[in-house]
């Protein structure tokens with residue numbers, strides 16, 4: 001089993017954290033994992049991305065040209081990464097911030113209104129990165145939902161109120177992800 | 184202990200503490216400033232010492248001072264900063280002091296860029312400063328190895344009374360991987376009273392010095408250093424052989440990050456039936472010369488293929504070690520670009536075909 | 541017979557290599573006497589500079605470490621920080637401290653390192669044969685300022701004590717001179733005070749000692765003392781520039 005997931009958005013969207021949650025969840029399942037951030041000149045212009053490699057064997061190259069799963073949280077990320085999705089892979093689009101559809105027929109694309117989910121359940125769009133994490137798991141099934149839930153619970157353990165809301169957002173994202181992948 | 188997901192740079196700091204090193208002096212530089220940031224928080228918790236120096240020149244001289252006083256100490260930097268440490272490196276080698284230096288290499292020359300590179304291989308293995316000296320150079324490829332070698336580096340530096348350098352790149356320092364800090368056992372520092380400047384209480388005074396006015400004595404000292412490096416080559420050479428048990432026709436040679444890319448490439452090519460193995464030097468000095476030379480003498484080995492993020496620095500060592508008995512091919516990306524698996528696969532495939540296996 | 545003068549316990553029996561009339565030997569002795577008087581010989585670590593006094597560890601009978609040119613304050617920082625109970629001092633010339641090691645001295649002082657610095661200002665690079673130092677006097681001839689120091693092209697001599705005194709960190713900064721017996725007694729008091737501040741863990745302490753280099757000045761030893769008095773004293777006024785007591789008021 002080898003999953004290479006690239007998550008991209010603009011700085012401040014919490015996309016690096018989303019990647020870390022995913023990596024920790026994989027570690028919790030005793031899988032091999034590497035979380036590789038973008039750093040350097042590529043970070044300019046406000047886009048940030050990270051790649052999470054999850055495997056049942058030691059991770060060889062942490063450098064991935066064509067991930068099988070890509071999450072695009074904003075338009076610049078979509079433009080940059082849409083062509084890179086591995087054939088047969090999954091492209092997850094944050095439809096709250098862009099109205100696009102890829103012309104590619106060799107990939108599965110899923111539209112999830114991540115900011116809207118967050119706004120509906122918390123009043124702000126700040127937890128869009130949690131919504132997309134749920135959606136990613138729902139649409140790809142790369143890890144059991146419980147492992148992600150566990151990590152989120154651990155991360156917000158000190159703030160019960162915030163935790164409660166985030167778990168709801170996570171669940172909503174997950175459900176929409178499962179549904180979208182079916183359709 | 185359960186594995187922690189940790190960034191390479193932070194793991195360096197934590198590993199040092201686990202190794203019993205409670206003193207760190209440094210000057211910030213990308214892509215490894217997180218070592219200083221981590222230790223600025225962490226060292227006070229364990230009663231350690233951290234000073235942000237005014238420059239790498241000063242940071243390395245602080246290391247020299249602390250090492251002279253007989254405590255475990257380390258510093259970390261990236262290429263341009265390491266160039267500024269050349270002076271202290273030479274002094275510490277000449278004074279025979281143990282300490283650990285970390286170079287998270289970025290692309291040069293000059294200000295260069297901050298992305299991963301292996302272009303400081305020559306600087307590291309040949310000794311950046313003046314004089315006839317070497318550091319022991321260790322090049323881990325994963326965050327776990329980074330931790331393991333950090334913990335082993337201190338006793339190694341004390342065994343030889345010689346600094347040890349851990350060499351990585353921005354990828355290893357910036358990425359997070361699971362680490363187990365107990366995977367190797369930390370060892371206590373050796374006796375220091377006989378040589379360190381701890382205050383001459385009840386003993387003759389100790390001098391930490393590298394000045395020899397008598398050329399014969401200095402020559403003798405240099406011979407002593409040469410013997411020390413020879414001993415390293417006999418007792419502390421480290422490498423990994425990956426898929427080399429079934430008489431591969433081609434042996435790829437790569438270290439650190441590039442070795443990981445090569446492993447992925449080899450996995451793909453093996454699935455196509457190509458018998459390719461990887462020889463990965465971990466100690467770049469002492470270089471695993473004997474082992475590579477042995478490989479070069481084997482009939483089934485038709486060639487070597489070096490992959491490196493430089494214009495061919497380790498390449499020279501591979502040619503020297505193998506006596507060029509078999510053709511040595513070379514593929515490089517430079518300037519901060521990590522070779523991707525696809526181009527590495529293409530290169531190795533052509534190399535394999537070239538060997539006519 | 542009563543002994544009225546002897547070698548300080550903290551000095552070895554080795555005869556120094558300094559030129560006749562050089563005040564490096566006097567400065568060594570002052571430091572050794574203070575180390576004896578404070579009873580800190582067995583916990584003192586000195587840092588040798590690169591300069592004429594590079595071999596100071598041959599003469600001082602305490603633990604010693606050789607620093608690279610100008611870096612002694614950084615090295616001393618390393619030792620003091622990891623072994624705060626040691627008495628750590630540097631001994632540095634003006635080329636070492638005021639030229640190549642400017643960054644190291646300023647930052648060690650500014651961090652308030654609890655070390656002592658003995659700074660030998662002889663207005664010249666002694667060891668390398670009399671080149672211009674940052675402290676060389678206006679008009680002073682040296683091998684690299686053969687027409688005399690031209691302040692228009694190389695600036696005026698650096699007053700290190702005054703410069704350090706601008707730092708806000710509490711510290712002890714004093715300038716004394718070694719050109720006459722009276723001044724040597726004053727210098728000894730300054731050195732002693734500087735070490736005492738370190739012993740008490742109070743602050744960074746810095747003693748500038750105006751010194752002579754008859755050989756490279758090209759003047760006789762007595763002439764050198766006079767030259768120092770006439771040329772250096774007006775530009776480098778003696779006295780205490782900073783005390784931690786004033787700073788902390």
Ligand SMILES: Cc1ncc(C[n+]2csc(CCOP(=O)(O)OP(=O)(O)O)c2C)c(N)n1
Nearest residue numbers: 590591592609633634635636664665666667
């Ligand atoms: C990096 C470096 N540059 C230059 C030298 C050569 N050098 C040795 S001593 C010295 C100047 C010493 O002058 P000063 O510090 O004033 O000491 P003095 O001899 O006057 O006591 C120089 C330039 C050196 N040893 N190292």
Ligand code: SF4
Nearest residue numbers: 558559562592666753
């Ligand atoms: S050259 Fe000058 S400083 Fe050096 S020993 Fe001679 S007199 Fe002293």
Ligand SMILES: [Mg+2]
Nearest residue numbers: 633634664666
């Ligand atoms: Mg001088």
